[in-house]
Amino acid sequence: MKVTIDSFGTTPSGEIVERYILDNDRGITVELITFGATIMKISTPDCGGNIGDITIGFDTLEEYLTKNHHFGSIVGRYANRIEHASFKLGGTTYHLDQNNGKNHIHGGSHGFDKYVWSAHVVEGKESASVIMQHISPDGDMGFPGTLSVQVAYTLDRMDTLTIDYSAFTDAPTVLNLTNHTYFNLSGELGSDISDHVLTVHADDYIPIKENSIPTEEAPLPVEGSTMDLTMPTTIGDIIHKKEPQILYAGGLDHTYVLSKSHDNIVRLAAMLTHPVSGRSLSIATSEPGIQVYTANNLDNITTYRNNVHVPKHGAIAFEAQHFPNSPNRPDFPSTTLTPEHTYTQKTKYTFNKVITSCNVK
Template identity: 40%
Template sequence: MNIRKEEFGKLEDGTVFAYSLENDHGVKVTCLDYGCTITKIITPDRNGKFENIVLGYDNLEGYLNNSAYFGSVVGRVAGRIGGAEFTLNGKTYSLEKNENGNHLHGGLKGFDKVIWDVETEEKADEVSVKFSYVSRDGEEGYPGNLKLNVTYTLNNNNELAIQYEGISDAATLLNVTNHSYFNLSGDLKRNILNHELTLKSDQYLELQENLLPTGEYADVEGTPFDFRQGRFIRTGAESEHSQNKLAGGGYDHPFVLNANRNEEIILKDEESGRQMVVETDEVGVVVYTSNQLTGEDAIYGVLPRKHLGICLETQGLPDAVHHANFPSWVLEKDKPFTSVTTFKFGVV
């Protein structure tokens, strides 16, 4: 087990470093102190060939020039807040409008666009990087001074755990996630249409034209949103279902999980043999199949295109602050927040 630190680039307010965590089996996770951004995850296929399974860039400029949130931690609130405002304890707060009059992924300068403080730890059977950041009262419009820790831990069971810990000196909102785009083919050799996804979920959230939830829970039964027995991403991308078409040909939908810490999310790529099992204590997962992915900056030598990656964003349900029937993301004053999502990499 080891951690390697090296310079990745420079910003006006500091130097950005990359931290590479590697276990005794050769599995490697590289992340930046800029946005807690995961740039690479190197895992073997069924033949033992090690390749990268996430989307990212070779240089800092790629992350600065593009807004796809590759591998970053997003917040204070992941997803959209309708109208970029909310009311908390009788006071209305206005947030930065950074997507069609709404607030997306923490605003213009969310957690993905700042340099975090870093501590590293090496043990016999695991290595970890702990990122820390203080989001000041009023930042992007949110109340309260919020201290957040994000810890990435890689162990010898080929598991990557992401732990979030937060506390605020005033009531605020908090709903964070990691926005990695996965492609288990290895080094982006193929798109993700033949990836098979299994979810322990009986319901998903219907979306409006602006991709905000309508507030209605929809049953997956008999639809392209039924992943309970496994389903290829292709079936949704090619579906005529109104919700798949609304999302741009695929998925950009929140699913309500009916199990936690029990192999509730499984992604497989039959051709490479790679499998990733995701376990979380969050209530939901947003499945996004990169339906809107475009641009001219190459992603490790591959031009951006639709369906090149899949995001599995474990989190609270989007726009919950406007829907009383969704679990709340309100973080009360001085009340600790903690959440853990674990990714286990293997082959089948």
């Protein structure tokens, strides 16, 4: 296993941002930067052995500073939405940064994706890790308690990238962390993902209102609905349907229920395949839900890596997390963290080739 470290630039405040490149000597590389604890780039081989970039990102730190939409970053303190940007905990009402209309999303306008994290490397024969750390002060974006967060990215020789999260607080707070990497397995950024095939191993999902807040009756069974992805389904057959849940989001932007109680068991959540390239990605997580987002807000105007324009539905994100608005929904698995407990999460991305007959040259 190889780890390469270099400088990726300096922020306007003078903080040095480092880049770490993990290489498992099997054609898979993962590039990370300390700004936002971000997965900047993942490259994997197709069925013909050609190495391709399968994630969306930028070439420069300046672009991450000015054009970032959580591409590849750690999202916190609270991934997804909190209705009315407020919640009650221990008899006190906390008011958060309103950055999604009247609601709060992804930790606010200056969430974890906007900080430079500290980092160090742990190397072994079969794997290598980059461990990143950040301290969020009491009152950060309105959240109570000083929070210490650690995220370890580990690439191994079994072609798996594991993200291990841990956190502790000095006062009761709420916490919901995720990584927000956007994937396009074709290796041709700028194409859409309509030809990708998706399976989500969930019998229930969280329906949303027009403002993307969960409905009162959530969760609901996927059986008999457009949201049923329990069998392999071509993404293009879903995201253009004229039915309310798809129209509200402009595609998929929904949490699928993997467990109705947070049992912390790592289970297979989803699989994405691209039949043409033969690439496959499986996601397993200890989280009770996974948000599936088909990049409904990309505009085909912003330039990304290699000066590429990415269209709407040009990628897909799998955000392992708790359910949206959980601090205001006692019927959902709790996101409360107290000083007596440590937050932990494990999410695994495994890269495979699934096509036995390959037409790629």
